[in-house]
Amino acid sequence: MRSYCKLLLTLSLGLAAAAASAQNTPVGKWHTIDDETGEVKSLIAITEAGGVLAGRIEQLLRKGADPKASCLKCEDDRKGQPMVGLEIIRGAKQAKGETIWEGGEILDPEKGKTYKLKLTPIEGGAKLQVRGYLGPFYRTQVWNRVQ
Structure with missing residues (x-):
């Protein structure tokens, strides 16, 4: 009986550690927050394939948002594409030995x-620091993980 309890405890601790480390990644669903109003704007799903991240808008949540809106100001292959389903994160990879993903757009x-x-996942992966750069200038947002 004693070895059975030890085995259960070991398995439980291992699963808890794996769950904690799985949360310390950008992969998952996130609420974006409006910088000016502080209200939730959208639901973003970030996925990983072959070590590369991609993120898409799953839902527009801001009051009055048109769910059929398109990206009219986009200047690349996303021009005219519907906002819902639009890929907004491309090509980010994990920095070697760190919990930072970069190199994408x-x-x-x-x-x-x-x-x-x-x-950069922060607060144990409960939040995601999202920083966009243009030359020496940058803007940072914090997104909240959706549980």
Whole structure:
């Protein structure tokens, strides 16, 4: 009986550690927050394939948002594409030995501009620091993980 309890405890601790480390990644669903009003703007799903991240708008949540809106200001292959389903994060990879993802780009669909990207999970993965760069200038947002 004693070895059975030890086995259960070991398995439980291992699963808890794996769950905690799985949360310390940008992969998952996130609420974006409006910088000016502080209200939730959208639901973003970030996925990983082959070590590369991609993020899409799953839902527009801002009051009065048109769910059929398109990215009219986009300047690349996303021009005219529906906002819902629009890929706004492309190409980010994890920095070696760190919990930072960079090297990709992020699109601001309201302005149609793309920026270099850096993603950093914070607060144990409950929040995601999203930083977009254009030359020496940058803007940082904090997104909240959706549980």
